[in-house]
Amino acid sequence: MDTAYVNGKIYTVNSAQPWAQAILVEAGMIKAVGTDDEVRQRLSKDAQVVDLEGRLVMPGIHDAHLHLLFSGLKFKFEPHLSPGGNQRRAIEDIKSCNCSGPGDGAGNTWILGGDFFPPDFGPEGVNKAFLDEAFPDQPVFLYDYTIHHGLANSKALELAGITEDITDPPGGRYIRDETTGTLTGEMVEHARWPVLRAIPDYAAAINADAIAWAISVCHKFGITSVQEASASPQALKAFKALEDADALKIHIAAHLVWRDEGFGMAKLDVLESTIESRADWASKHVDTNFVKVWLDGAPLPPHFTQADLAEDGTVDESNILVPQDEFLSRLTEFDAAGLTVKIHCAGEGSTKRALDTIALVRQTNGPDGPRHEIAHAGFIDANDYGRLEKNNVVAEMSPAIWHVPEYGLMDYYHFSTVLKHQAHMTVGSDWIITPDPNLFPALQGMLQHGAESIDLDTAIEAMTLSGARAVNQDKRRGSLEVGKSADFIVLDRDIFTLDTSDIGSTEVLRTVFEGETVFLREEHPKATLGRTS
Structure with a gap:
């Protein structure tokens, strides 16, 4: 079944046809881009029609750098430390999360979470002592706000085989207490690897x-x-x-x-x-x-x-x-x-x-x-x-x-x-x-x-x-053109006409991926059947 999206202000990112009123989608692909009349003339009898109500439409966004698995685990399954929180608050955040980390089959269930900002821990600094006190028998690894460094408690270091006589690896460094010279549990860059190897998969x-x-x-x-x-x-x-x-x-x-x-x-x-x-x-x-x-x-x-x-x-x-x-x-x-x-x-x-x-x-x-x-x-x-x-x-x-x-x-x-x-x-x-x-x-x-x-x-x-x-896909997506994937979004405002300072608060009303609506805010109209609006 084909679907027409009509009565819109469609920015195509196609220099040959920058603007349009309507898009016709069939089998996940864009079949036509043009005026309402041009698109309506090509509708089948049982086509769906979505009235865009004059909303701005643009191609779906390409995010050139993100981490799907890390982000999903971090924000859905792991304790998230409060910004500005000290050691006491970090422990409260971990214990109140009711999160369960991966287990190694030997009775060790890891606590994984983050992210901490080292200065927030105050004059005590970044040291495993507060984690050891709260979790003496459970391995804990917290990543810092850069995601490049981390803090492990004594149990985690033990499971990773890290002892006081360990030397810094190429590309990494183990932080030591300035007074005693003992390991603080903080690891920089590649020094994290032994602990990360010890952590079982989810x-x-x-x-x-x-x-x-x-x-x-x-x-x-x-x-x-x-x-x-x-x-x-x-x-x-x-x-x-x-x-x-x-x-x-x-x-x-x-x-x-x-x-x-x-x-x-x-x-x-x-x-x-x-x-x-x-x-x-x-x-x-x-x-x-x-x-x-x-x-x-x-x-x-x-x-x-x-x-x-x-x-x-x-x-x-x-x-x-x-x-x-x-x-x-x-x-x-x-x-x-x-x-x-x-x-x-x-x-x-x-x-x-x-x-x-x-x-x-x-x-x-x-x-x-x-x-x-x-x-x-x-x-x-x-x-x-x-x-x-x-x-x-x-x-x-x-x-x-x-x-x-x-x-x-x-x-x-x-x-x-x-x-x-x-x-x-x-x-x-x-x-x-x-x-x-x-x-x-x-x-x-x-x-x-x-x-x-x-x-x-x-x-x-x-x-x-x-x-x-x-990513070598500009012939298939990235703009709204005939023959390309039907990936586009409907916005709650016209970012071309409003004050620049209001662009940042733009919200997406509808996201279409390969012709399928994969996100829809409640206030956005749903499709109707037939060739008339």
């Missing part, structure tokens, strides 16, 4: 439930296509289970984790084999031709694990997480295999290293390989902007918190500069860092970013068609 049904919930949240905010930035083996299994049940109502570019046991939720050899067997996890809605690598850490206090530039302009190697010879070798292999690589870069040094390495890969494999990405592209040396377009590299802007002064990112994320250098730019929420994947506040922020502001048309394209292009 049940497969929990993982699938977490992802299904996360997808429903995406629908609420108009997101129909995502780049999963940490596609662990557990996430891939859950995607497959949902796909087999015809319950995966979102397009996923699954970035398979390489060389990071923390974000990959598996040992390095398992991550390697998952990349090798990537075709086994691909499906109608899951594309597995993507890889994710973390080149450095996080540019946030108190640990500051990003890779910056030295005074002489060279890369400060102290926080680079992947040896250059290994990085170059594997990036060359991934590129030759046609895999797009998203490279986490949180400093100007790591961005320069990534661009240098991609340039070498282009010399070896030729200039026409896959389009690679710099994730979190707010940290780019002035001399490197021109290298993005030259080497066919996407500037992926996330996390989408540049509009929040408290995060201190107002001077970063140079939207206008990136586009003036003809670079390909996408937008991501980095949901797990953010409380939800709502990109409308970020959209407003792109328009109110001082000298780096961009216009509304350009910002919307970055959130739609540009995202589809980044």
